[in-house]
Amino acid sequence: MTISTEEENMPDLSIDVVAKAAGVHRSTVSRAFSRPEAVKSETREHILRVAEGLGYTMSPLAQALRRKTSNIIPLIVPDITNPFFAELAKTMTQAADERGYQLMLCVTNGDPAKSDGYFTAMQAMYAPFGIVAPSTKVDTEALKRFAFGHKVVVIDRVEGDDSVPTVTVDSRKGIMLALDHLHSLGHTSIGYVSGIAGTHTAQDRMDAYLELTAQSGSTPVVLDSGSDLDAGTRGAEHFLAMDNPPTAIIAANDMVAFAVISALGRSGLRVPEDVSVIGFDGLALGARFNPPLTTVRQPIADMGHIAIELAEKQNVDGSVDHIVLEPELLVRGSTSELRK
C-alpha cells in the first residue's frame, strides 16, 4: 500500500480549484483574499478555511500581471561586497517585508548598462517603486529615462532634480564631528582620503573637509582623492612619503579607513599610537577591526526604513521629500590623544 504523498501530483492549486472546493465563484475567492470587506464574513471565513486546508496561496505572478503592480521592490547597489551596502541591504530586506514587500537585490558593479537592464526588468515586473543606493552619477541620470524614474528614491544627493525623493545623512555634520573629535584630542594636522567615486555623497564629504579645515585655519591635506578600493592604500603611501605628515587621517568611509590602517601597519606604523584614523559609515565590521575603528556612524537602518516610507508616501500623495539624517560619532579604538 502506497501512501500518496500529497506533494506529488497537486493539480496545480489555482484559484478555481479553491472556488470549486468552497462552492463559490472564483471572483468571490479573489475578493475573500484581496478585498475582505467586500465579502460576507461568513463566506469569507469559509473560503479562507478551505484555502488554508488546501495549502493555497495566490500566484504573485498572475496577480501582478493583472493588477499591473507587484510587491517586489528592487534595491540597486553598485557592490554588495562593500559592507555598507550589505548592511543597507540587510535592514532594507527587513523593512521591506515588514511592509509586505519582497526586496530584490540588484548589483550593478558600477556598470550603467547593468543598471539600465535592472530598471527595465523592474518595470516589466511592475515594481511599485525602487531604491537606488549611491551609485555613479550616470546611474541616477539613467533613472530619468524610465517612467519608473518617478517612483524611485535615492540614497544619495541628486543634483539638480528635486523630483526624486532622497534620504541622506548630513555629510558636513559628519565631517565636523570627525574634525571636532580629532581636534579635541589635540590633532591639528588632519589628512583626508576620499571614497567611492561619482557619488554626490563622496563629493559632499570631501567638500566639507576642505571647507571646514580651511575655516579652522589649517591647510587641508588630501592624501588621495581616488575612488577605487585602493584609495586607502595609496593614501597611506602618500602619507608615508610626506616629510611632515598629518597626525590624524579622516577616511571618507570605513572601507578605506581599513585599507589605510592596513597599509600603515604594513609599514610599521601603528594606529592609534602613531596616527589616528577615523572612518565614516559605522559598519558593524569596524568593531572587530584591529584596532576597533572610530568612525562617524550613519543610521543605516533608519535610512532603509525611511527610504521605503518615502517611496510609499510618494505613491499615495505624490509628495517628494528629501530627508537628511544626523550622523553620530562612534568612538572606538583607532583614535587617541596626540602624543609628541
Added chain:
Amino acid sequence: MTISTEEENMPDLSIDVVAKAAGVHRSTVSRAFSRPEAVKSETREHILRVAEGLGYTMSPLAQALRRKTSNIIPLIVPDITNPFFAELAKTMTQAADERGYQLMLCVTNGDPAKSDGYFTAMQAMYAPFGIVAPSTKVDTEALKRFAFGHKVVVIDRVEGDDSVPTVTVDSRKGIMLALDHLHSLGHTSIGYVSGIAGTHTAQDRMDAYLELTAQSGSTPVVLDSGSDLDAGTRGAEHFLAMDNPPTAIIAANDMVAFAVISALGRSGLRVPEDVSVIGFDGLALGARFNPPLTTVRQPIADMGHIAIELAEKQNVDGSVDHIVLEPELLVRGSTSELRK
C-alpha cells in the same frame, strides 16, 4: 510647440501592438522571440526590427505565468552582512546573468520561517531552481517539504541525502593546509575557534582540526566552539586566560579570525608577532585587514558558477552531482615564524 516625449503615454506596449505593427499574428511574434528557428528568418528579422523600434520587451511575468517557469533564481543566504555570502552573492549574480537568469537574493537571518517563506515564494514565481548557501541544518531540512526541493543546489554538505546536488570545498584539506603552514613555521601548539553554527561545513572543519591535530600527536585546543559573531572574541578571551596558550590559532572562517585578532589586539597582543592567526575563506577584505590575513582560500567564484551549472545539469538530465573543490593556502601577514 511641445515635443511629445515618447515616454508619456505608451499604450502599454504588448505583444499585440508589435504584431499589428509588423503585420503578423501575435503567435508569430512570440515565436520570433522564443523559438527563432520556427519562424522564417526573413519574417523574424522584420519582427525583431519592428519590436526594437518600438522599444518592446516581453513581459517576464506573462511569460512565466504561461510557461510555468521563470528565469529568476533565488540565492538563499543566512546573512548578507557576512562578507563570505556577499562575495558569493556577487559572483553568483554574475554567473546567473551570464546565463540569462536573474538572481534574487534572499536573506533569512537564520530564521527558518523566513526561508520557508522564500521557498514558497520562489515556487510561486516558478523559479526553475534555487541555491542555498550554508544555513542551519533545519533550513536544508525544510527544502524537502517543497517540490522545489528537487531543484535546489546546496553550498554545504547535506547529511544523509544524496538527492540534492552540492558544491563544497574540502574542509579537511583546508584545515590540513592551515596546519601544515603553521607547522612549517615551527608552531606545534595550535588552537581553534569555531564558526557559523549548524552548518555541516563548520562541523567538518572542526572535526578535521580535531582529527588532524590528534594525528600529529598534539592535543587539540578548542578555544571556542560557539557559533555567533562573538566566537572570536570569546576565543581570544579564553586564549588570554590560559596559562600556557597556543602559539597559533586557526579560525573557522575569516570573520572570526578578524574578531580574534581584534580582541587580541585590544589586550595588547600583536599578530603575528605574539600569536599567529590563520583564517578560512579567503575574503578580499582580508587583504586589507591589519595585518593582512593569512587564510585558506575557498574558490568562491567557482562555487557560484558551479552551483548554477549543477542546477542546470540536474534540470536537463536529472543528474545529481556532488562537487568538492580544493581550497588553497593564501599566505599574507597574520602568520609568522615561531619565535621564542
Added chain:
DNA sequence: AGTGTTATTGCAACCGATCTCAGCAACCGA
C-alpha cells in the same frame, strides 16, 4: 499533373488572477 512531405503562420484556448457590470435577495420608507 498528382500526392506526399515540410516549412510557416494563423487560430484559439489557456496560465491564474482582477475587476466591471449585472443579477438577485433582503431591507426601507411611504
Added chain:
DNA sequence: TCGGTTGCTGAGATCGGTTGCAATAACACT
C-alpha cells in the same frame, strides 16, 4: 404593496504571453 437602496455573488472580459492544432504555401518526387 412598490420603487429604491444596499449587500453580496456570479459572469465574463482582460492582463501579456505560449502552444497544440489546423490551414496554407512551397517544394519534392514519381
